[in-house]
Amino acid sequence: MEPQKSFFVTDWLDRRAKLSGDRIALHDALSGRDISYRAWNAIANRTANMLDSLGVQAGDRVAIYSTNCVEYLDLLMACNKTGAVLQVLNWRLAIPEMRVVLNDAAPVVLVYSDEFVSQVNTLRSDIPSVRRFVALNQLADSADLPFAERESCPTAWDKLPELHPDAPWVICYTGGTTGIPKGAILTHGNMTWNSVNAVMSVPLNQNDVFLLSMPLFHTGGLNIFTLPLFHVGGKVIVTKAFDVEKALDFIEQQQVTVYLAVPTMYALMQAHPRWETANFSSIKAMFSGGAPCPEPIYQKFWAKGVQQFRVSYGLTEGGPYNIWLPNHDIQRKPGAIGVPVFHADVRIVHEDGSLCVADEPGELITRGMHVIPGYWNNPDATAKTVVDGWLHTGDLARADDEGYIWVIGRIKDMIISGGENVYPAEIESVLMAHPDVAEAVVIGVPDDKWGEVGWAVVVAKGQITAEALTIFMSDRLAKYKVPKNVVFVDAIPKTAVGKIDKKAVAQKVLS
Template sequence: MGSVRVFDWLEHHANFRGTEKAVCDLESGRSYNWIEFNDRCSRLAGYLKHDLSIKKGDRVGVLMANSTDFLEIQFACNKVGAVFLPLNWRLTVPELVFIAGDAAPEMLICGSEFKEVADAVAAEVTCVRHVIEADGAGGKTAYEDGISRNTPLPAISDLTHDDLAAIMYTSGTTGLPKGAMITHGMTFWNAINLGMPHRISPDTVHLSVLPLFHTGGLNCYTNPVIHAGGTVYIMRNFDPVECLRIIGDPDYGLTHFFGVPANYQFMAQQPEFQKTDFSRMKTAGIGGAPVPVPLLETYHARGLSIAQGFGMTETSPTVLGLDTSEAMAKPGSTGKPVLHNEVRIVDENGEDVVPGEMGELWVRGPNITPGYWNRPDATAETITDGWLHTGDACRMDEDGFYYILDRTKDMYISGGENVYPAEVENILYQLDDVVEAAVIGLPDEKWGETGCAVLVLKAGSSVTESDVLAHCKLQLASFKIPKNVTFVKALPRNATGKILKRTLREQFEKETILQ
């Protein structure tokens, strides 16, 4: 039979849903129905193909903040058969030059605020033939001119689920970034795996706040909602007060929201949180980092059960999911495997462990990357007989629910005992004055490594190191108790809100040496 053909989501919804709202850009106020959205994407595809000579397999780099333009480029690439290459706009020119040099895009489409950066990258990477500017607001730019001048291009007919849809580069927190190859099949299966349990339908109204260059922003739940024919509101930059206003405003009719723990923490800290009406929300999803149980309890007390899950760029991303009905019955769990993939928990020898025992989570299925762009070595290290090694420490309880304990690289060994920072952080979040918490392992002459708790406290808090340690001693084994507690104004985070523990380790290891 061969591989399954890729079908055009937008053309389908233009035919069936027509004048119903598809996407809305909150920053510029631009809103498009399905006919308009499909027309713009098709005209952009014509511009790419006819004016810029972009063909199937060519990479198209995108360096811009969240907007409906971002989604238009993704779907225009799909229609041409080009490979969508979203770029992290927080990276420096040398970092972007490395990625562009590796992926070799034919062109870059950039937001106006990143035009200088894009030009600098193009000057260093000779394969980039065009730099096209878009302002994210429908202004007079080469991007809008290209759309207006071209006729709609029908979707390519010979595209299959095995063809590349995108290359998404990992954050590079442990070294040079790798480009995870994302196939059209991966994007489709994620829409199914995530869409059904999270109740995504044509009636879904989703607020997208995470960076769209990251799989969390693009695929949780933005692409699945578009696949279903729902409505997506795009926020340029996350604003906790504005998020609460939109969630509570019946005129928006919001039903879905997805964020990382930091998003939920920042919203819960606002005075408006206690007055927000969450009653219309069908699913509020959370992922990207271990979730403190007290945070789940805070939202549950306001009538909103947050659905946890687990995924990676390499898994498109959904692997595990917890239904909202069981959010508080199994707090801290990332749920069970979604329908169209399978998982294992293995020991250091790749052998399955028994329930309750910790090991590394492995994943296999149609939602898994075929490998890393230009990196057969990394692919061979990460994938064994189709099983992707996630690098995450995990256990399964007697009821079949999975718990991601931490990234195995974040685990440290103190006196021969494995310590998972997420477990300690959950205990720290029980303290009312703790706003943010990160635990890292630092070198220790006696124990090999010991924990250092780095905390952000509420303004005016009088909590001391002794208070924190006394709280930990009541609930943690001695080897898990941090040796040191440090208070800071803010924790370093990447674009999606993940705490950069490598940065913390480097900072505090250096301070330890200087002492």
């Protein structure tokens, strides 16, 4: 007997509007308006009908070149309804990089916001797949279609395609700091199961409020916790970008319960004059993701009474939600990322695939319905990353004898000095504990004697010398781990989502 063909309920908003239409789905930080699920479903239906009028069919790519806005999410949910695939564009890419990713996915429609009018005109003649350019507001060319044209479209949508769970919903490009970006295919199944894992773990419910500070071209903006909040009928506050002052305002005034940021954003929050008086009493789950979180950052939140602040882990190719640290373990296992979520398998393995024992470092791999099927138009990268159903993350990790996992760093970032493995994240955490250090990163530098040695690149916030920092590290680290050089800089280069860009750091200090 042949297995039954599997189809998916794809229209999230229609279902949510029927279940809890009067509840607030979105708070638009730009206009201050609240949008209910019922009203938003009608808006997204108009957007779906507009795409349909442009000839967009299931499987066609629709690119969006925009900063965060509610229209971005309208388009996401319209693609959910139509079966079109949303190509989310990292607006910080240079024009040559943008040209590459656009020609890779070959979208038939490109939607853009005001900030990128000149870039769109520069790219226009080099992206032949695009049949229509759509402006959210300002037109880059008189022939372009205003997004407002959707207002003339019907508020009902009844053309739902029959989609398999493996049908793509989003293409999210990743890996731009280490080479040509790869288009991770996030399917309807991936995004649904990621949401189920998030909802079950936190857990989330319709009373939760999430402050969206991460860019929507990043999996953290899309899937942690924006889409899971829509799944349960909660509210998402949509901000254009992270702003410390506004973030503190929203957390207090809108009674935010769930928040995600990268360590750099939290460091800025703690350095703000309002830190001492900031009210986080509404928070039930606060996450630091995207990069290793230095211990002083989460210790300061705990000291302030934010007991729910935890280090988290995820990656685009893994949903990104696959590991969870339960509330009762946050301070019992400081710095741990936790244990596998309900619907995920996680292992730590040697290079030959054999399992590591407790406290032995190895590569973290994961499998489950949250794992992507592969990269768009890139079978070679897919074959190297997803092996026999297991996603090879490229992250070094260890697990203790209870199965709790710590991320040590990236395999490619590990420094092998005189035959010893040195993990930059461990050293960076020690550096960040110094009161006169604002930011720090450790990179590997070739060395004639040791093969490779560590260099500490530091942004100081007080009077500190390289010698004093070396003594500080020597009191806390084995001798072979202490960086052989300390370089002071005014700023450390970051990626678009606030992660430290180690490739750019190396170019900055070694050039």
